[in-house]
Amino acid sequence: MEAGDDSVTVTSSISQLYPVVAAAKLVRMRVLLTSLPIRSHVEPVMVPLATAFREKGHEAVIATAPSGLGPPPSWIPERDGVLKVPPWSGELVVASAANVLDFARTWRPDVILRETSDYGGQIAAEVLGIPHALLDIAPFAPLEIPLLDELVDKVRARFGVGATEPALTAGLTPAFWHPAQHHFHVPIDRDGGGQAEIVASFGAQLTAGSQLRHIVVEALGQVGARSVIAIGHGGWTGPRPSNVRLEPKIPQQRLLGTAKVFVTHAGSSGVREALTAGVPMVAVPLFADQPRNAERIQDLIAGVRVDVKGLTATALAERIQHVLNTSTYHVVAENLAAQIADLEDFTNIPDHLVSAV
CATH class of the missing domain: 3.40.50.2000 (Glycogen Phosphorylase B;)
Known part of the structure; x- marks a missing residue:
């Protein structure tokens, strides 16, 4: 240069x-x-x-x-x-x-x-x-x-x-x-246009044999709230609930601006964005620092951790619904976001x- x-x-x-x-x-x-x-x-x-x-x-x-x-x-x-x-x-x-x-x-x-x-x-x-x-x-x-x-x-x-x-x-x-x-x-744009109550993303680190995104989509269908999930590029052979929008890639920061729950693998960038947006999380950690991030989320009462091993759509739907309907998580998440905004x-x-x- x-x-x-x-x-x-x-x-x-x-x-x-x-x-x-x-x-x-x-x-x-x-x-x-x-x-x-x-x-x-x-x-x-x-x-x-x-x-x-x-x-x-x-x-x-x-x-x-x-x-x-x-x-x-x-x-x-x-x-x-x-x-x-x-x-x-x-x-x-x-x-x-x-x-x-x-x-x-x-x-x-x-x-x-x-x-x-x-x-x-x-x-x-x-x-x-x-x-x-x-x-x-x-x-x-x-x-x-x-x-x-x-x-x-x-x-x-x-x-x-x-x-x-x-x-x-x-x-x-x-x-x-x-x-x-x-x-x-x-800072993130907190004007997401109200496009989804639930945002879900698991990055790009899933192997071809994993059905985790299929499980998440089915769970979102059971919850019934307006949802969007990043499923990556390639053919999709999984469920297609009417309340769930499937996208290869999503504008995560903008969508989190008005979301009510973030379903995530608890990668540091996604966690930081959700904390900044004041959105409680359902964290399903996969590797590296994600389990520690998920534990911290749960300790702060900013969401819940869910174990990925043996995960079923019904079990995940129950945890998403719990966070969606429990005001404590939303109050805590907004309070944490206010602290972040002061930085x-x-x-x-x-x-x-x-x-x-």
Whole structure:
């Protein structure tokens, strides 16, 4: 990228750049944002944050890796339960750090800002001897790997560097969810047009053999409320209740703005959006940090957790109906949303990072 270029870019290698239009201003700092190659990690926050850096006069590039993460094809969540596969390995961190270093040695950033799960960005900053910062998009994720610090230190040893503390830790949820040095909120459009009382989405991490979305659609049909669900692309051979709209992809943030219940796998991005919108959840966790997110939702009385193993449409419908008809969940969810609304807008993170470094 040339100095003065007016776009934010996402790169999986030096030769692959994806432009995201933003306003050009006087460049003051070069910021390299790093993320695992997972859509829900990159699109909801990293891209708009990179745009915010550009709008404040900085250069910003998002570095990730070619897509390839995903569950094993033999895993059927409703049969096997929560997937116990860690999202990190030493080789993944090494590959991530090497990829970032390959680009950073040419582009020469002033600071690297990584998301929670991408340790490669931090190690690359330590190798380059530049500051790094943390955008904590999934605060419970590091708890999923015992001795994670030991694993990352072994990777550091391969690069011949030691650990350094982040110049800034920016959390996207309030202290009631998880502590951080600074707390910010990501606004969402709360005018969803009243298109659905119940919104359901399980991301893209389901195997072809899973019938989980079929179970959810049947459950929504039993509840009878106006509903919409993201079913992904491809042919649909499951139930088609008249009250349920089936869409390949949904504008989740906008729909949550006026929804009454969110049926979710409890991924961090979706949970954050529902908390921000004041929507109680029926959480059916599948893997990674999702079980911890679901437990936190239940502890806060912002919804209920439902085990995926052995899940039936009737059992799920009962839990959805319970949350839909219990005022306590809705009052708590709105109160939590009010606390989130009081936080500083995440587009101010660039100013905090400038001060920190």
